[in-house]
Amino acid sequence: MEHTQTYDESTALGANSPTAADGNRLVGSDRVLAVLKALARYPDGVGLEELTRAVASPKPTVHRALGALRRAGLADQNVRGRYVLGDEFLRMAFAHHEAxxxxxxxxxxxxxxxxxxxxxxxxxxxxxxxxxxxxxxxxxxxxxxxxxxxxxxxxxxxxxxxxxxxxxxxxxxxxxxxxxxxxxxxxxxxxxxxxxxxxxxxxxxxxxxxxxxxxxxxxxxxxxxxxxxxxxxxxxxxxxxxxxxxxxxxxxxxxxxxxxxxxxxxxxxxxxxx
CATH class of the missing domain: 3.30.450.40 (GAF domain)
Structure with missing residues (x-):
């Protein structure tokens, strides 16, 4: 049986991150990276509402982060409209790992x-x-x-x-x-x-x-x-x-x-x- 942990901003950024430590809201690139890491926890895809709760950020904020990730090919939507990691992200990850x-x-x-x-x-x-x-x-x-x-x-x-x-x-x-x-x-x-x-x-x-x-x-x-x-x-x-x-x-x-x-x-x- 696999063990899981509650996902929060500290999980996304690391316990020693200044943003995680001082309790400030995620902004800019930190927010985009938090959304990217959250997506990796949902191989079957995740809806916007659930993803918003997972990263504890407002819906418009998460939606903008998803837009940036989709434009870069790092996120996508499947046929059910749920968000998943993009093919470009997987290609880079596997190519890097194999090399x-x-x-x-x-x-x-x-x-x-x-x-x-x-x-x-x-x-x-x-x-x-x-x-x-x-x-x-x-x-x-x-x-x-x-x-x-x-x-x-x-x-x-x-x-x-x-x-x-x-x-x-x-x-x-x-x-x-x-x-x-x-x-x-x-x-x-x-x-x-x-x-x-x-x-x-x-x-x-x-x-x-x-x-x-x-x-x-x-x-x-x-x-x-x-x-x-x-x-x-x-x-x-x-x-x-x-x-x-x-x-x-x-x-x-x-x-x-x-x-x-x-x-x-x-x-x-x-x-x-x-």
């Missing part, structure tokens, strides 16, 4: 992992308190819907890729506390690690063994094992590759026993170099 150097290099590895284990393989990077999925390959058969999508995010502290990449950063429990800050860690399942002490202990274990695990901490019934990769950085992993599996079909212990095989499939991508 990213790390995406091109990592995808064959993901395909090999998905074929070998019959489970979903991911490539993700760390962005603050979250991981962002840059690539995803489902198995040829037996794929199930996970919360991950390309470009989507999950909490770093509940995912194998996130904890693995975090293990290179906070070392002491005080540093973990500073990383957590004032915002409590989200509890995605009953197994999520939501205290500084528990997360510190897990990061230390991850650092020692060289791989990260998620034992149904982000999604009930799904476990994961992640290893670092170095597609753009020679000594510090720029991301991580993971195998996300249904716990009843591929238990975490099975992934752990196969860690050397997974590492071998990564090849040079999984090896730091000078």
């Amino acid at each position: 990213r150097p790390e995406q091109v290099r990592v995808r064959p590895v993901l395909e090999a992992l998905a074929h070998r284990f019959g489970e979903t393989a991911h490539y993700a990077v760390l962005d603050g308190r979250e991981v962002v999925y840059r690539a995803k390959v489902d198995p040829p058969t037996g794929a199930v819907r996970l919360t991950s999508t390309i470009g989507g995010r999950n909490p770093a502290h509940t995912t194998a890729v996130g904890k693995l990449l975090l293990s290179w950063r906070p070392v002491t429990v005080e540093e973990v506390e500073a990383w957590i800050g004032e915002r409590p860690l989200e509890r995605r399942t009953e197994r999520s690690l939501c205290t500084a002490a528990a997360l510190h202990h897990d990061l230390a274990a991850t650092r020692e063994r060289g791989y990260g695990v998620d034992d149904q901490e982000n999604e009930t019934g799904v476990n994961c094992l992640a290893l670092p990769v170095y597609p753009t950085s020679p000594t510090i992993p720029s991301g991580a590759v993971s195998v996300s599996a249904l716990a009843y079909r591929t238990p975490l212990a099975s992934l752990v026993r196969a860690v050397d095989e997974i590492r071998a499939l990564l090849g040079p991508l999984g090896e730091p170099h000078s």
